[in-house]
Amino acid sequence: MEIYQLQDVSFTFPLSDQATLSHIHLTIASGEFITICGRSGCGKSTLLRQLKSILTPHGKREGTIRYAGKPIEEADQRTQAAEIGFVLQNPDNGIVTDKVWHELAFGLESLGYDSGSIRLRVAEMASFFGIQHWFHKSVSELSGGQKQLLNLASIMAMQPSVLILDEPTSQLDPIAAADFIETLRKINQELGTTIILTEHRLEEVLPVSDRLIVMDDGAIIADDTPRRSGQALFRMKHPMLAAMPSPMQICAGVEAGIAAIPVTVKEGRQWLDTFLQGRSMELPVVDTESRGQSVANAIAGGGKRQKPVIQFKEVWFKYGKEAPDTVKDLSFEVEEGQFYCIVGGNGAGKTTTLSLTGGLVQPYRGRILIDGKNIAKMSAKELFTNKLAILPQNPQHLFVKKTVEQDLYEMLSGSPLSLAEKAEKVETVVQFLELEPLLTRHPYDLSGGEQQRAALAKVLLLEPRILLLDEPTKGLDGFFKERLAHYLKKLNAEGVTIMMVSHDIEFCAKHGDVCAMFFDGSIITENATKAFFAGNSFYTTAANRMARHVWQEGVTIEDVIALCKKSS
Known part of the structure; x- marks a missing residue:
């Protein structure tokens, strides 16, 4: 079943001569995990906001957007609030109360649910997201990762059909970001919720994505599985290849062919082992001795x-x-x-x-x-x-x-x-x-x-x-x-x-x-x-995680590409 269908959608901000979105054609099936990426300002966030009309910015839109088979304009505010969840980039912008438990209940209270239903759903979400240990805390005491998880849990308490996220991990540390993406995977796999998110950090999110949509200058230039979208960027020699996961970039940089371009670190390790098999390696020497202060200038x-x-x-x-x-x-x-x-x-x-x-x-x-x-x-x-x-x-x-x-x-x-x-x-x-x-x-x-x-x-x-x-x-x-x-x-x-x-x-x-x-x-x-x-x-x-089993000191993409090109 198609949950979204966009036909020839364009959007222009007031006083602007150039369209931010240009002739977008897009179909999203129920239960899909969709990742959208592109250069800053390419129209990703604007596209997301078209999918929940009460958040659409002021401007001129052309084309049609259908949600669950009907024009999205026919979905009233209650339907959109309950069925279309939207997680913002900045965790603080999505929090409206002072206590964790109240934040979890706020959306349900606004929709008029009875107290028994609210208590049940809040308890269920707190357990699912592991929030019970900080359930009674003040929101001001939470870390950035906890705030973003709270945003997600408070939206999921309303049992939405669609979850839309605008760069949700941008302010999270690497470990918190990986945990957050794993939570999204569980929501998608175990609850069947459709997930549509924009993201610049693709290392963790692509392995759990069904499709990768790449945008450029308001238009969609690639829409396929993450591997095939990466292959398309490689064929186009598009600058967005520099935003793809490290294994993709390393494979493309070595120019070893793209038939089996790796997406994950695991696939990257396997590809690297195959590539280096039978070749002799000359490992560059990197000084790893700790020297305390001013080490870079000392070197x-x-x-x-x-x-x-x-x-x-x-x-x-x-x-x-x-x-x-x-x-x-x-x-x-x-x-x-x-x-x-x-x-x-x-x-x-x-x-x-x-x-x-x-x-x-x-x-x-x-x-x-x-x-x-x-x-x-x-x-x-x-x-x-x-x-x-x-x-x-x-x-x-x-x-x-x-x-x-x-x-x-x-x-x-x-x-x-x-x-x-x-x-x-x-x-x-x-x-x-x-x-x-x-x-x-x-x-x-x-x-x-x-x-x-x-x-x-x-x-x-x-x-x-x-x-x-x-x-x-x-x-x-x-x-x-x-x-x-x-x-x-x-x-x-x-x-x-x-x-x-x-x-x-x-x-x-x-x-x-x-x-x-x-x-x-x-x-x-x-x-x-x-x-x-x-x-x-x-x-x-x-x-480094991809290549450390053969060269621990290889840290950057350029390091590993140089290692591959030096091997003979």
């Missing part, structure tokens, strides 16, 4: 250390007198011109550390030094004027105007530059971040990836010497991540220091100088990036 500069610009000295912090410590006895240094990456689970204290570095909160014990000066003795003007800038985890916190263009110029409102000089700076950052089609749009109407790019543009206009980034690749496609990495490395070369918190393991492994792991409020290990990831089991790349 690059023969042991010469650069000046530390960020220093934490035995820092402790908590959000209230009775609250537990979020940061515990934290000491580390970041050197000038260094690309310093911080990884770790949700709730480990990573974002709080960025806030401490930026002076947004103050420790109750210990010292934080910026360029050797105690941040507690610096004024906000002294700290942020041409010295330090922060990209927050939620990009919406930076938007204050009605259009993207106005927001960009607002960032330069206090600058002594002439109007022509401001326009030149804005034009440069607009071109780099590909914001031209978005300038007249309201920032809140943008997709998650587009908001991320617009927020990053505002931060880069400040030209800071210290750049603090909280999940900068969230919502960005693989192609644009490479452009961002190139720009960040260019800033590094000019002496800009970058400290980044990220769940994007592949990005950190490929581009960071030093990587540190947070656990329970402090750094438990730090090393040069390749040495760091080569020693981990879960906090490592898919390429």
Whole structure:
């Protein structure tokens, strides 16, 4: 049975000359698991919102959308609320109450269910999702992964026929993301719920997907099984191939044929073993010795250390007198011109550390030094004027105007530059971040990836010497991540220091100088990036998991491709 049928659907936002969706033809059968991917701004989120008309943005739609055989406009609000679940990218945006148990019951209360039915369904969902251990907690006490799981459980309590998710794992650490995807698999397999989601992190989701739909510039360019969609991208030499799982990219990079292109790490290992069988290998040597602080500069500069610009000295912090410590006895240094990456689970204290570095909160014990000066003795003007800038985890916190263009110029409102000089700076950052089609749009109407790019543009206009980034690749496609990495490395070369918190393991492994792991409020290990990831089991790349049985030090996709090409 077809649950959705889209015929020649196009959609255009107000004041826009270009359609965001262009002549979409799509049929989704009941019980399918559909993954939609594409470059940031390709129309993925807009397409999802067409599938629940009460969430469709303002604009002009053409074509027809049928839900369960009827025009979707005929489905009233109660039907859509009960039968079509929608999980947002940001967990906080989907939570409306203060307690876990109340959040689980809220949707059922809104639909008018009696108390007995509500108690039964809430108990059932709490048990199915493993929520019973934090059932009575306040929502504010939950980690990002727990909040997203709560969003999912509260929607599933209404027993929807369709579950739509817009990049649900973008703010989750790798382990929490894998657990979340496994929960979706259980919902699909055990309850028969149709699942339609957009996602940039494809390593975990493709193995459980029935179909992979690839979008580009508002149109569908591939729609088949994940393997066949990957083969189609390979034949087209399409840039979206860079967003596919590591085994796919490695196979394509070696150009060993695509008849049996691997999708999972398991298939990648089997493919690699077959490819290397009978060949001699010359394994590159990677230094895996832990050297503590300044390891990257020591390696690059023969042991010469650069000046530390960020220093934490035995820092402790908590959000209230009775609250537990979020940061515990934290000491580390970041050197000038260094690309310093911080990884770790949700709730480990990573974002709080960025806030401490930026002076947004103050420790109750210990010292934080910026360029050797105690941040507690610096004024906000002294700290942020041409010295330090922060990209927050939620990009919406930076938007204050009605259009993207106005927001960009607002960032330069206090600058002594002439109007022509401001326009030149804005034009440069607009071109780099590909914001031209978005300038007249309201920032809140943008997709998650587009908001991320617009927020990053505002931060880069400040030209800071210290750049603090909280999940900068969230919502960005693989192609644009490479452009961002190139720009960040260019800033590094000019002496800009970058400290980044990220769940994007592949990005950190490929581009960071030093990587540190947070656990329970402090750094438990730090090393040069390749040495760091080569020693981990879960906090490592898919390429490393695929190739470590033949070469443990192979960390990036490029490493494994080079190994294959060197073998003879």
